[in-house]
Amino acid sequence: MRNKNFSPEKKDRIKIIRSIFQGIILLVVLVLIIKALFTFSVYKPYSSQEISKDRNSGFIAISYFGVDRTGDATLISTEALEKQIKALKNNGYVTITQQDILDYYAKGKNLPEKALFLLFEDGRSDTAIFSQKILEKYNYKATMMTYADKFAKKDPKFLMPKDLLKLKDSSYWELGTNGYRLEYINVFDKNSNYLGKLDSVQFSEAASKINREYNHYLMDYIRDEHGIPMESYEEMKERISNDYEKLSKIYNKELGNIPSTYALMHSNTGKFGTNDKASEVNGKWIKELFSMNFNREGYSLNLSNSSIYDLTRIQPQAYWSTNHLLMRIWDDTKKNIEFVSGDKEKGSKFKIIKGQAEFIDDKIILTSLPKDKGFIKLLNSDNFKDIKISTLLKGNVIGSQSIYLRSNEDGSNSLCVQLINNIVNVIEFSNGNKNIIYSLDLSDKSKDKKIDIKEPGSKKVDITLVDKKLTLAIDEKVIIEELKVSNENRGSIFLESAWGEYGYSQRNIADDVYDGVFKSFKITDINDEVLYDASLKGKEAVTYKIKNSFNKLVNWFIKNL
Numbered sequence: 296m297r298n299k300n301f302s303p304e305k306k307d308r309i310k311i312i313r314s315i316f317q318g319i320i321l322l323v324v325l326v327l328i329i330k331a332l333f334t335f336s337v338y339k340p341y342s343s344q345e346i347s348k349d350r351n352s353g354f355i356a357i358s359y360f361g362v363d364r365t366g367d368a369t370l371i372s373t374e375a376l377e378k379q380i381k382a383l384k385n386n387g388y389v390t391i392t393q394q395d396i397l398d399y400y401a402k403g404k405n406l407p408e409k410a411l412f413l414l415f416e417d418g419r420s421d422t423a424i425f426s427q428k429i430l431e432k433y434n435y436k437a438t439m440m441t442y443a444d445k446f447a448k449k450d451p452k453f454l455m456p457k458d459l460l461k462l463k464d465s466s467y468w469e470l471g472t473n474g475y476r477l478e479y480i481n482v483f484d485k486n487s488n489y490l491g492k493l494d495s496v497q498f499s500e501a502a503s504k505i506n507r508e509y510n511h512y513l514m515d516y517i518r519d520e521h522g523i524p525m526e527s528y529e530e531m532k533e534r535i536s537n538d539y540e541k542l543s544k545i546y547n548k549e550l551g552n553i554p555s556t557y558a559l560m561h562s563n564t565g566k567f568g569t570n571d572k573a574s575e576v577n578g579k580w581i582k583e584l585f586s587m588n589f590n591r592e593g594y595s596l597n598l599s600n601s602s603i604y605d606l607t608r609i610q611p612q613a614y615w616s617t618n619h620l621l622m623r624i625w626d627d628t629k630k631n632i633e634f635v636s637g638d639k640e641k642g643s644k645f646k647i648i649k650g651q652a653e654f655i656d657d658k659i660i661l662t663s664l665p666k667d668k669g670f671i672k673l674l675n676s677d678n679f680k681d682i683k684i685s686t687l688l689k690g691n692v693i694g695s696q697s698i699y700l701r702s703n704e705d706g707s708n709s710l711c712v713q714l715i716n717n718i719v720n721v722i723e724f725s726n727g728n729k730n731i732i733y734s735l736d737l738s739d740k741s742k743d744k745k746i747d748i749k750e751p752g753s754k755k756v757d758i759t760l761v762d763k764k765l766t767l768a769i770d771e772k773v774i775i776e777e778l779k780v781s782n783e784n785r786g787s788i789f790l791e792s793a794w795g796e797y798g799y800s801q802r803n804i805a806d807d808v809y810d811g812v813f814k815s816f817k818i819t820d821i822n823d824e825v826l827y828d829a830s831l832k833g834k835e836a837v838t839y840k841i842k843n844s845f846n847k848l849v850n851w852f853i854k855n856l
Contacts, residue, residue, distance in 0.1 A: 355624060358415070393471075444476040536580065592610050618634050642654045659790065
């Protein structure tokens with residue numbers, strides 16, 4: 296019997312609707328690609344009026360690993376990149392060129408008061424596609440770093456010489472190099488098994504199992520599992536020299552010259568290698584081939600007394616908020632910074648005591664001070680006593696996110712539910728004295744692994760506080776019920792984020808700022824009357840869902856075309 300619900304006519308209509316919808320998506324994707332590939336403007340250098348009279352103001356250098364439309368654990372999303380670039384522009388930063396830096400050190404030329412040297416590393420095609428329009432929009436110029444060995448491999452993920460020359464012609468790009476290749480030596484896994492030498496693909500595939508005790512190809516002797524060199528000094532020298540010779544030959548052939556800017560991967564020691572002898576060999580070649588070298592990472596500021604071959608840059612991680620980057624720059628430069636606040640109406644409900652807060656969609660992103668904390672108070676919460684609180688804590692696992700209840704003005708008398716380095720604590724503060732009345736380690740005991748500083752966190756927290764009893768659930772599971780507390784006072788609600796030490800980092804990331812993320816933060820009384828609710832509602836929620844769904848569709852088409 297024919298199913299009337301699926302008549303041929305209805306099936307045809309469904310096919311037509313689907314085809315129209317797919318056509319719209321493809322059109323959007325096509326427009327995005329056209330906008331990304333074609334440049335309709337020209338970069339305008341900073342004006343002479345912007346040059347500072349203070350030669351000691353120096354310049355900051357910011358270097359991104361790469362850009363992707365949606366972002367991932369390493370690549371920053373276009374949305375996050377634009378927010379950061381916009382914030383830098385609003386703070387008065389203007390981009391400088393490689394020649395500006397050369398003139399600053401060699402000729403004593405002054406730079407703008409807020410001078411920015413912008414780099415993108417690894418030479419990825421998606422970086423160029425997704426960052427080009429952002430550079431145009433904010434009139435920023437950047438240097439694209441590449442690996443010479445990628446040219447021969449014709450890997451479409453990486454820019455080829457013809458692409459690089461087009462970028463340079465657009466006026467928004469200069470060219471630099473990360474070296475000949477990205478390879479690793481003296482690699483061990485987390486079980487102390489010797490893996491030896493790995494190329495970048497092998498390293499990426501095994502990254503989750505690799506111990507931090509490895510080295511870049513140019514940094515040291517190749518060693519055996521006991522740490523004993525497997526090559527003589529002359530062999531090491533020849534191996535390292537071979538990389539520079541290949542680099543020189545390839546760039547001269549493909550681009551007509553060797554880029555003047557180099558970023559040595561990755562000494563970070565103040566020398567040109569972790570081994571003194573390897574450092575000597577690298578140093579000789581660096582000074583022979585290049586005009587400048589970014590030698591270290593973790594500090595953005597370069598001053599007039601810095602060595603042009605020992606420059607330093609900061610590498611924003613994909614998970615950083617805009618305020619995270621601004622906080623690091625503020626700490627390095629000690630210059631005034633205008634932080635971003637997001638939704639001003641939502642922000643007006645809180646008082647910022649320490650750090651900075653951004654209110655975006657249904658999230659409160661609370662950025663700590665360096666090696667310190669962020670601390671905000673919910674206004675008009677002074678008389679809260681018996682309440683329920685729910686939120687999703689989305690800050691990285693390494694770090695601290697806390698909710699203070701029944702608190703006085705400085706938190707010295709309060710109750711606190713804290714998630715720190717994957718441990719949940721319930722704390723009572725009395726006259727400044729700290730007493731942990733409950734603690735539970737949420738880590739998987741069956742897995743003997745260090746928590747990486749960049750490991751994302753996501754814990755749903757539900758707190759019920761009535762009289763002298765506190766009940767706490769994590770991810771919908773009650774972990775402590777009717778815990779007895781002493782504090783019966785009415786008081787305020789505070790949120791806190793705090794740096795959780797440098798922690799383990801497989802990539803050797805050193806970061807002393809932390810973003811606590813409180814998503815859909817909601818407070819009700821015991822009768823479920825809403826006292827505060829940060830979650831999206833009504834038109835705002837519908838718009839957010841439509842936008843997210845549409846972006847997912849566009850992203851799917853981009854990745855699967």
